[in-house]
Amino acid sequence: KNQVEQSPxxxxxxxxxxxxxxCNYTVSPFSNLRWYKQDxxxxxxxxxxxxxxxxxxxxxxxxxxxxxxxxxxxxxxTASQLSDSASYICVVSVLxxxxxxxxxxxxxxxxxx
Amino acid sequence: GAGVSxxxxxxxxxxGKDVELRCDxxxxxxxxxxxxxxxxxxxxxxxxxxGNSAPDKSGLPSDRFSAERTGGSVxxxxxxxxxxxxxxxxxxxxxxxxxxxxxxxxxxxxxxxxx
Numbered sequence: 001k002n003q004v005e006q007s008p009x010x011x012x013x014x015x016x017x018x019x020x021x022x023c024n025y026t027v028s029p030f031s032n033l034r035w036y037k038q039d040x041x042x043x044x045x046x047x048x049x050x051x052x053x054x055x056x057x058x059x060x061x062x063x064x065x066x067x068x069x070x071x072x073x074x075x076x077x078t079a080s081q082l083s084d085s086a087s088y089i090c091v092v093s094v095l096x097x098x099x100x101x102x103x104x105x106x107x108x109x110x111x112x113x
Numbered sequence: 114g115a116g117v118s119x120x121x122x123x124x125x126x127x128x129g130k131d132v133e134l135r136c137d138x139x140x141x142x143x144x145x146x147x148x149x150x151x152x153x154x155x156x157x158x159x160x161x162x163x164g165n166s167a168p169d170k171s172g173l174p175s176d177r178f179s180a181e182r183t184g185g186s187v188x189x190x191x192x193x194x195x196x197x198x199x200x201x202x203x204x205x206x207x208x209x210x211x212x213x214x215x216x217x218x219x220x221x222x223x224x225x226x227x228x
Contacts, residue, residue: 004155031213043117043204043219044156051214089155093213100213103155 003027004092006104013111017080021107023073023090031093031100035064035075038087038106047075047088080111115139117220119205125226126195134190134223138207146208146217147180147190151201159203162188163211195227 004025013019025033032051036044048057048064050073056065061084063076077084090104118137126132138145147159158172162182173179177195182188192199202224206217 034216042221043206045219046216049214049216095213101156101158101217103157105153105155 004090004102004104006088006090006107008107009105010108011110013080013109015080015082015111015113018076018078019080019109021075021077021088021090021109023075023104025071025073025090025092025102025104027071027092027094027102029095030068030071031095033064033066033073033093034091035062035073036089036091038089040086044089077109080109082111082113085109085111117205117207117218119203119220119223121223122221123224123226125228127228128197129194131191131193132195132225134192134203134205134225136188136190136205136207136220138186138188138205139218140186142207142209142218143185144208144211144215144217145182145188146206147188148204148206149174149201150204150222156204159190192225195225197227200225200227 007022034049035047038044050066052068061078066073087106087108089106092102094100120135143164146161148156150156160170160180162168177193180190202222204222206219208215208217
């Protein structure tokens with residue numbers, strides 16, 4: 001069964017601190033992996049996308065890593081800001097089939113002053 | 114520019130009633146998706162449309178769910194005889210095409226509550 005698992009489920013950090021969110025997947029055949037940010041009451045917004053051959057990708061203070069061998073990804077947030085408070089969703093795409101996106105349940109990040 | 118819009122933003126209905134949810138995709142996007150997001154669950158694929166092709170309905174949970182996309186643009190998701198387990202946020206997304214790297218842009222969702 002194709003699965004995407006994220007950890008931790010929730011996280012509270014102080015403003016200015018760094019944090020790392022984890023995503024493990026069993027999806028196959030792998031196409032790409034995205035991290036989305038979902039603010040409360042809003043739709044998810046894509047932060048990064050990585051294909052099989054990419055190990056790391058940055059978007060401002062967000063840096064995603066991918067280890068396709070171990071099927072693990074992480075999202076590192078540097079110097080967190082209050083506006084980073086949101087759910088972060090890992091989404092893995094497979095090469096075959098029309099329903100080719102598999103969503104994790106997300107990590108709920110709260111940044112406190 | 115305008116993103117994906119959905120209406121209504123919130124819908125409260127009684128069990129057994131029919132509801133219609135609307136999605137306006139980004140202009141020029143040929144692919145349109147409907148997802149359901151239940152509390153504490155990941156997004157669940159429902160249906161997608163691509164251009165004039167027949168929609169992929171493989172994710173619809175029952176025959177009470179149906180969707181249309183008129184003129185290749187606006188889409189309506191209809192839930193007939195609503196049940197309490199239908200309560201969720203229904204998200205619509207559009208993408209320029211179906212390439213694996215095409216980004217899906219999501220609307221804000223419609224929060225459906227079935228009493």
